Amino acid sequence: MSPLATSLALALVLAGAIWWLSGALLALLYPLLRTRITRLAAGSRCHLLSALAALPLLFAVAATVLLHLPATRGLGVAAHCHEGIGCGAHAPVVSGGALSLLLPLLAVAMLAAGLLRILPPLRRQGRRARQLLALSQRDDSRDCAIIESDSVFALTVGLLRPQVVLSRALLEQLEPRQGAAVLLHEKAHARRRDSLRQWLAALAAPRLLSGAGRPLQRDLHAACEQACDQEAALALGDRLDVADALLTAEGRLPTPDQKAPATGESHLHDRIAALIAPPQPERLPLPLLVIGVTALALGAALVGLDTLHHSAERVQEWVRVQP
Structure with missing residues (x-):
């Protein structure tokens, strides 16, 4: 195995370990942040929760890059000596031994697990x-696809190019203004690419922490629904019309034993309450949020760089591989 391949394998394994540990920390801290986050307006809450879900992965990548790049590894790693190498800040390296064989196997296993996690969904x-x-017909007047079905449902399908699909029964059983509210809600999902947002947030969370991370993912789902309700209400000019459409559509849903898709969502009570309550004024500009989260991840990575570096070296010493 070439030194470059071994170094890349080490970087990947380190990134995976940091990702998992930082995800565990986020899962522990999130209940403490949850009350304050729920006070934000739905759109701002959506952006913040998306950024939090991505934070472990962002931190892992930032820490690994800072640990290995010649231009940055000296910023956080104190100069120190190794017998036969000399002194000076440097990235962890592997120079033979059992670890040089084990690391590529671990890296390949991690890549395979990542592909198995991403590709099937x-x-x-x-x-x-x-x-x-394929079962639907395009309705250009409504800018959506319609399926001839007796079940009531409205869906947004597709990740990169989302499209709205409605059932004929939904259009026939709801009043025109109620149907318009449902359609506007789904179009907001498509415009915001909420399916892609939630899929990426689920991928960014370490798999073994999926149970502990579910509150954040549930809150992100609820925030997306409420944000789309707000957009539909703004387009219609009446928040109560959207609340009425939600309640009416919920009453038309198939019973649980019917295997049909549905517009009904969990958090319906919270969605109705959010529509009836006065609009929340808190706003968190997306550019500022992205800059803040990135700075937080880079700062934390820089602070912990020395510890990460020496931890990697101790692992190598444990398997008797000199860095």
Whole structure:
């Protein structure tokens, strides 16, 4: 194995370990942040929760890059000596021994696990979208696809190019203004690419922490729904019309034993309450949020760089590999 390949394998394994540990920390801290986050307006809450979900992965990448780049590794790693190498800040390296054989195997296993995690859901999403669109007919007047079905449902399908799909029963059983509210809600999902947002947030969370991370993912889902309710209400000019459409559509949903898609969502009570309550004024500009989260991740990575560096070296010493 070439030194470059071994170094890349070490970087990947380090990034995976940092990702998992920082995800565990986020899962522990999130309940303490949750009360303050829920006070934000739905759109701002959506952006913040998306950024928080991505933070472990961002931190892992930032820490690994800072630890290995010649231009940055001296910023956080104190100069120190190793017998036969000399002194000076440097990135962890592997120079033979058992670890040089184990690291590539671990890296390949991690890459395979990542692909197995990403590809099957992606294929299922694509297959579902193709099946629904194949059963539908385009309605240019409504800018959506319509399926001739007796079940009441409204869906946004597709990740990169989302499209709205409605059932004929929904249009026939709801009043025109209620149907317009549902359609506007789904169009907001498509415009915001909420399916892609939630899929990426789920991928960014370490798999083994999916249970501990579910409150954040549930809150992100609820925030997306409420943000789309708010956009539909703004377009219609009446928040109560959207609340009425939600309640009416919920009453038309299939019973649980019917295997049909549905517009009904969990958090319906919270969605109605958010529509009836006065609009929340808090706003968190997205550019400022992205800059703040990135600075936080880079700062934390820089502060912990020396500890990460020496931890990697101790692992190598444990398997008797001199850096």
